[in-house]
Amino acid sequence: MEELIAKYFELLSIWNRKIRLVSKAASVDEFEREHVQDARRLAPLLADARSLIDIGTGAGLPGMLIKIMLPDLEVVLIDSIRKKVSFCDEAIRSLGLNGIRAVCGRAEDEGVREALGAFDAVVSRATWKLKKYIEISAGYMKCSPSSRIYALKGAKWSEELSEVQNTLETHGLMLDQSIGYALPDSTPRRLLSFRPK
Numbered sequence: 001m002e003e004l005i006a007k008y009f010e011l012l013s014i015w016n017r018k019i020r021l022v023s024k025a026a027s028v029d030e031f032e033r034e035h036v037q038d039a040r041r042l043a044p045l046l047a048d049a050r051s052l053i054d055i056g057t058g059a060g061l062p063g064m065l066i067k068i069m070l071p072d073l074e075v076v077l078i079d080s081i082r083k084k085v086s087f088c089d090e091a092i093r094s095l096g097l098n099g100i101r102a103v104c105g106r107a108e109d110e111g112v113r114e115a116l117g118a119f120d121a122v123v124s125r126a127t128w129k130l131k132k133y134i135e136i137s138a139g140y141m142k143c144s145p146s147s148r149i150y151a152l153k154g155a156k157w158s159e160e161l162s163e164v165q166n167t168l169e170t171h172g173l174m175l176d177q178s179i180g181y182a183l184p185d186s187t188p189r190r191l192l193s194f195r196p197k
Helices: 001-018 028-046 061-068 080-094 109-118 130-140 157-161 165-170
Strands: 051-055 074-079 099-106 122-124 148-153 171-183 188-196
Touching: 001 028, 001 061, 001 080, 028 061, 028 122, 028 148, 028 171, 028 188, 051 061, 051 130, 051 165, 061 074, 061 080, 074 080, 074 157, 080 099, 109 130, 122 130, 122 188, 130 148, 130 165, 157 188, 165 171
Parallel strands: 051 074, 051 122, 074 099, 122 148
Antiparallel strands: 148 188, 171 188
């Protein structure tokens, strides 16, 4: 597993020199530590899930890392930017991963949602503000008591959470878990989990 993670970030670093896939502000080591930490927090919560969609995946984060950590999980990565999806396709091939695919499209589009179907778990890493994310992701979640929507958020998580109560009510959802932790550089993070009522 660690070998595949290292290979993924090596490939990401090479591609990122040619086309901007991720922010160049942080070093690759810092970037790797941050994303691996997020994925390690999320993976244990997915033990019973059979399928996951990572919406607004960018360069495949956290979905690619989750797939590496949980090889039996069926994973779909979706992003609206073609070059990022092309990178994900290349990473899937290079790492020899099965049961994972990358899709180019806007997660908000009804046609895309209908084509992809529903999943046990929906995840996104701070791509949208929480209210918008819940509105989009609710359409991808299976109607099952064990289904979950996961949001990886930064320091403003509490402010965002206070704004989503009506949205949660509209979609028949409730907050399931709120897990706080810190990245290696002490940056606070929050993993929020939502489930059907």
